[in-house]
Amino acid sequence: MTEPAPRGRSAGRPKRPPTIIDVAAEAGVSRGTVSRVLQGGHNVSPAALEAVNAAIKKLGYVVNLAARSLVTQRSGSVAFLLTEPQERFFEDPNFTTLLRGCTAALAEHDIPLMLMTAGNEPERRRVIRYLAAGHVDGVLLVSSHTGNPMLEQLRQAELPVVSCGKPLGHRGRLAYVAADDKEGAKEMVRHLIDTGHRRVATITGPQDTPGGVERLYGYREVLAEYGIPYDEQLVAVxxxxxxxxxxxxxxxxxxxxxxxxxxxxxxxxxxxxLTALERAGRSVPGDVAVGGFDDSSVAATARIPLTTIRQPWDRISEEMVRLLLAQIAGEEPATVILPTELVIRDSA
Amino acid sequence: MTEPAPRGRSAGRPKRPPTIIDVAAEAGVSRGTVSRVLQGGHNVSPAALEAVNAAIKKLGYVVNLAARSLVTQRSGSVAFLLTEPQERFFEDPNFTTLLRGCTAALAEHDIPLMLMTAGNEPERRRVIRYLAAGHVDGVLLVSSHTGNPMLEQLRQAELPVVSCGKPLGHRGRLAYVAADDKEGAKEMVRHLIDTGHRRVATITGPQDTPGGVERLYGYREVLAEYGIPYDEQLVAVxxxxxxxxxxxxxxxxxxxxxxxxxxxxxxxxxxxxLTALERAGRSVPGDVAVGGFDDSSVAATARIPLTTIRQPWDRISEEMVRLLLAQIAGEEPATVILPTELVIRDSA
DNA sequence: CTGAAAGCGCTTACAG
DNA sequence: CTGAAAGCGCTTACAG
Known part of the structure; x- marks a missing residue:
């Protein structure tokens, strides 16, 4: 066993790990060759490659990311940026699902995720400063409200960005991944009508979010399809x-x-x-059929399990990560729209 | 306006930001002096300090963290490590609350949080490798099951760690922050008894978690206090x-x-x-009073708002961060136990 | 295929 | 209080 000699060190600091120099010495090659092995082993003879790998293993060598970043000008990490107020974010199960998915997808590439929130102006300034300083290679942007002030700043910083959901009110190319909101809405409204309902109301999302707008479009289109007149009294935001x-x-x-x-x-x-309907004495789905959207974790555990439209969160996070890494690698921003699926439970 | 001259650069890479050299030139001082200003401005004349700060502002200079890390041997970031299976984690509102609190507390110190999950063996290996390589300065460990295999490895890596909840089955000093589980449990059980209940059952947490064990202790102690015999039939894990x-x-x-x-x-x-009781035709709190623990987000939105014991999550996250930063600064690991509070709603 | 060497941007004793 | 200089650990043309 070749234990590196323990050196004296100040309170609690870990021992100095082996460097590329130690590996080179152990393998009997130059640092350049070790580095080439680290980069994928191109232009390295089989013998050298083997020697270096053995040395790495023996010494327990791990590359120093700070040193690498300094020369490559890349941080090797990615930000998951929430521009919603924190409370909102953490109340919404969709966001946590997305966070989990992105963490997992990035882990596949050994890229750590930095979680940042920017719900108010001082936070936004700090975050932008941090991001613009190049501390991350790209940003997964979560927040779909129009006129998100960070979007423009991110663009100026020329940082690769992928948005979750179509960024409204933003001209210029910006990569995003979204479920097909309008089609999903249409499927649900058709389901409601096809099961015999005639006075179908809707509760929309905020009208400065893509989901708020698109799902309402879908609702109106299906009404038109069926020749049912649009009634404003049936719409609440x-x-x-x-x-x-x-x-x-x-x-x-x-x-x-x-x-x-x-x-x-x-x-x-x-x-x-559901809570309010129960209080009002209306049974679900008997008196009122209720169709949701998301198939988030609340859907199955609601007092009446929700019939809903599933957003493919796993694929959404995977695609976001894929698109971001592609952009970091130099590709142009792209868009991915994913299909939704009707999930029938008890509420409709 | 002094725009730095745009240089040619490859696909999508941000322009090279100003360095300490640019700042030094602008301020008419040496790089050493600029660095000293960055470190807090000690041993710097007021004139130099002012000149440097002006230059920093003018140039929009931001320190390059990779370069700094390389010399300080510190990453400037901290890991939030979940060793639970991901599903478990993201189902539990306590965890998200904690994540939010820690992100906020770290942001105060301008320290980014790296989210890492290690629910299975390959993930654990990858994460340990990453952490042991010194890519973070410390770890906020979330998972309280006994015999957590990562604990020992973290110790060997000599990385500062603060655990959320008392780490069971771990000898040696390990910093942790926890609510006073036993006292909290006692308060709830007393409340149940004081409001006229005599056949008080309990549903415990897993017996390899501190909350599982301590809250059961509390339950038993109060029974003893009141001279009520302990009945195993009233206990379910x-x-x-x-x-x-x-x-x-x-x-x-x-x-x-x-x-x-x-x-x-x-x-x-x-x-x-609550769901099962409703199904069984038992009213709450009439037939059966139900007392919870956590005061997590489900408490208020449950079909019957829960009377529960509040864990001070905000303070828990703050203390975890405080303790971790202290350890990173060289202090010895410490323990913080925080008081809980009875929150009365409808269920008991 | 390989080595020698420059350079990434900072911090920190060391002199003065 | 300040400057000159070494050094942190890597990558990457450049020769060979």
Missing amino acids: GDYSRAGGEAAIERLLGQAPDLDAVFVASDLMADGA | GDYSRAGGEAAIERLLGQAPDLDAVFVASDLMADGA
């Missing part, structure tokens, strides 16, 4: 929160007491609607 | 999941149909118990 869903359904019940179904643009809002 | 809570209460209902209250060691399990 929500905010994607549980409380918002509760409030919205109460408004609808006031405006259009005869509604017999409601398409809710998120499961979390649908869960809120 | 859960796994902190919603489904586990559901199954546990069903077992209890079978073993001890006369139970009139149950102390559940987590809100998520309590939420599951």
Whole structure:
């Protein structure tokens, strides 16, 4: 066993790990050759390659990322940036699902994910400073509100970015991954109508988010398809929160007491609607059929398991990571739209 | 406006930002002086300090962390490490709360958080390699199961670690932050008894977790206090999941149909118990009072808002970060136990 | 295929 | 208080 001689060191600092020089000495080659092996072993003789790999193993060598970054001008890490207020983010199960998926997808490439939140102006400034300084190679941007002030700054910093959901109000190419919101909405509304409902209401997302807009489009298109007139009394705008869903359904019940179904643009809002419907004495799906959107974790555990539209979160995160790495590698920003799927449970 | 001259660069790479040399030239001082200003401005004349700060501002200079890390042998970042299977983690609202709190607390110090999960053996190996290579300065460890295999490896890597919850089965000093599980449990069980309940059951956490063990201790101690004999039929072991809570209460209902209250060691399990109780036709809190633990986000939104014990998550994350930074600075590992609080809602 | 050497951008004793 | 210089650990043309 060749233990590196322990050196004296100050409080709690780990011992100096072996460097490329130690490996080179052990393998009997130059540092350049060791480095080439590290880069993939091109232009290295089989013998040298073997010797270096053996030395690496023997010494337990691990590359020093700071040194590598300094010369390559790449950090080797990626930011997961939330521009929503934190509370909002962490209330929404979709976000956590996405975070999990992205962490896993990046781990495949041995790229660590840096979690950053920027819900207010000082945070935004700090984050932009940090990102613009080149401390990450790219950004997975989560937040879909229009006029996101960070988008422009990110663009100026010329940092590769992939957005989750279509970035509204942003001219210029920006890579994004999204589920097919409009088609998903259409599928749900058709399901509601096909199961005999005629007064189909909707609770939309905020109208400055793609999901808010697109899912409403889908609702209107299907109405038109079926020759059902569009009735404003059947539309309430929500905010994607549980409380918002509760409030919205109460408004609808006031405006259009005869509604017999409601398409809710998120499961979390649908869960809120369920509470209010129960309180109002309306049974689900008997009196009112409720269709959600997302198939997030609340869908299955809601008091009445939700019929909903599944967003393929795993694929969304995979595609986001794939697109980001491609951009980092020099490719042009691209867009990916993924299909949704109707999941039938009890609520409709 | 002094725009740095744009240089040619390959696909999508950001322009080379100004370095300390540019700042030194602009300020008319040496690089050493600029660096000293960056380090806090000690031993720098007011005039030089001002000139350097002006130059930094003018040039939009941001320190290159890779270069700094290379010389300081510090990464400037910290890992948030989950050793639970990912599903478990992301189902549990406590974890997300903790993640949010730690991100915020670290952001105060401008330290990015690297999210890493290690739910299986290959992941553990990869993560340990990464951490041992010195890519982070310390680890916030989240997972409280006994015999966590990473603990020993982390110790060998001599990396500062702070655990969330007391690490069971680990000899030697290891810093941790925890709520006072036993006292919290006692407060809840006393509340249950004081409100007239006599057949108080409990659903515990896994017995290889501190919360699982300590909260059960608390339950037993209060029984003893009140001279109530301990009855094994009133105890079911859960796994902190919603489904586990559901199954546990069903077992209890079978073993001890006369139970009139149950102390559940987590809100998520309590939420599951609520479902099963409703199905069994038992009203809450009328037939069965239900007390939870955590005051996590499910507590308020459960079908019957949960009376529970609040864990001070914000303070827990703050203290974890504080302790970790202290250790990184060379202090010895310490322990912090935080008080809990009874939160009365509808379920008991 | 391989080695010698420059250079990435900073920090930190060391003199003065 | 300040400058000159070494050095952190790697990568990458450049010769050969």
